[in-house]
Amino acid sequence: xxxxxxxxxxxxxxxxxxxxxxxxxxxxxxxxxxxxxxxxxxxxxxxxxxxxxxxxxxxxxxxxxxxxxxxxxxxxxxxxxxxxxxxxxxxxxxxxxxxxxxxxxxxxxxxxxxxx
Amino acid sequence: xxxxxxxxxxxxxxxxxxxxxxxxxxxxxxxxxxxxxxxxxxxxxxxxxxxxxxxxxxxxxxxxxxxxxxxxxxxxxxxxxxxxxxxxxxxxxxxxxxxxxxxxxxxxxxxxxxxxxxxxxxxxxxxxxxxxxxxxxxxxxxxxxxxxxxxxxxxxxxxxxxxxxxxxxxxxxxxxxxxxxxxxxxxxxxxxxxxxxxxxxxxxxxxxxxxxxxxxxxxxxxxxxxxxxxxxxxxxxxxxxxxxxxxxx
Numbered sequence: 059x060x061x062x063x064x065x066x067x068x069x070x071x072x073x074x075x076x077x078x079x080x081x082x083x084x085x086x087x088x089x090x091x092x093x094x095x096x097x098x099x100x101x102x103x104x105x106x107x108x109x110x111x112x113x114x115x116x117x118x119x120x121x122x123x124x125x126x127x128x129x130x131x132x133x134x135x136x137x138x139x140x141x142x143x144x145x146x147x148x149x150x151x152x153x154x155x156x157x158x159x160x161x162x163x164x165x166x167x168x169x170x171x172x173x174x
Numbered sequence: 175x176x177x178x179x180x181x182x183x184x185x186x187x188x189x190x191x192x193x194x195x196x197x198x199x200x201x202x203x204x205x206x207x208x209x210x211x212x213x214x215x216x217x218x219x220x221x222x223x224x225x226x227x228x229x230x231x232x233x234x235x236x237x238x239x240x241x242x243x244x245x246x247x248x249x250x251x252x253x254x255x256x257x258x259x260x261x262x263x264x265x266x267x268x269x270x271x272x273x274x275x276x277x278x279x280x281x282x283x284x285x286x287x288x289x290x291x292x293x294x295x296x297x298x299x300x301x302x303x304x305x306x307x308x309x310x311x312x313x314x315x316x317x318x319x320x321x322x323x324x325x326x327x328x329x330x331x332x333x334x335x336x337x338x339x340x341x342x343x344x345x346x347x348x349x350x351x352x353x354x355x356x357x358x359x360x361x362x363x364x365x366x367x368x369x370x371x372x373x374x375x376x377x378x379x380x381x382x383x384x385x386x387x388x389x390x391x392x393x394x395x396x397x398x399x400x401x402x403x404x405x406x407x408x409x410x411x412x413x414x415x416x417x418x419x420x421x422x423x
Binding site for chain 1: 215219305
């Protein structure tokens with residue numbers, strides 16, 4: 059339950075930071091996710107790339123909520139792309155889609171925050 | 175680390191509830207009302223009003239008594255029995271399973287009753303998560319999990335929440351937080367007692383994730399289960415009278 063089975067790699071694109079997520083996102087991913095968020099620094103937008111996501115449980119969704127709080131505190135926009143149809147539905151179910159902008163691909167996400 | 179996409183997809187389909195725009199209560203058990211659940215939308219911490227809290231309650235039982243999977247299996251099966259007295263959880267007959275809706279009749283100070291409910295958002299072999307509808311005391315979810323750590327199996331209840339509206343936020347400040355702590359500590363003691371483990375302390379960790387209140391969400395009070403339950407209770411004589419007249423016509 060507490061073992062991290064996901065990686066979060068941060069890369070910059072203009073004023074945005076992109077976070078490539080790979081593996082299983084669970085409550086055990088908290089440490090690595092928050093470390094990745096520190097690498098985001100002063101970016102005005104944080105774009106989460108879920109293309110490499112294998113699985114996410116409710117603990118993982120909880121992590122996204124706390125990440126959202128942190129991003130809001132720093133006036134950063136949080137966006138996502140690369141979600142499968144299933145996880146798009148999970149975002150709807152948990153109503154995360156009301157706070158995290160969901161886009162089809164990286165270009166669309168970057169365009170939305172003026173960083174393309 | 176990762177597994178084939180097909181296996182992951184199968185886990186997804188099994189463990190997560192299907193998306194619902196509004197909750198549907200198919201049958202209302204005797205003693206429950208369902209008035210604050212049917213037709214309501216689910217509410218995550220994002221939709222809540224008050225400060226955001228993460229509360230974690232843990233109890234350790236000897237691993238030789240029960241494994242994590244066995245503990246969760248028993249917790250799902252006996253979930254209503256582990257609740258503190260005075261509160262009723264009307265779970266689905268089929269048990270805790272993704273997408274199932276359960277009704278709750280909770281006790282409030284002043285002999286008030288609060289009718290609400292939850293939906294099972296997620297369930298696997300080692301955890302399950304209940305999500306609240308609009309109008310519930312808090313907007314968010316509770317994850318019940320178990321893990322094996324050394325010679326112990328750790329049972330955990332973790333709440334991620336914001337008070338739904340200003341009235342519930344005030345209630346939390348005026349003793350609601352303590353009441354909730356007692357509620358989940360009692361529940362965990364009952365879980366441990368199910369495996370003949372008594373006299374074990376519950377570890378409680380409370381973190382304020384967000385000190386800010388979402389003032390734009392004050393209108394959530396419109397859905398308040400407390401207000402609606404009270405009105406429903408006060409209307410009971412009129413409903414009874416109406417039933418008599420309808421019966422005699």
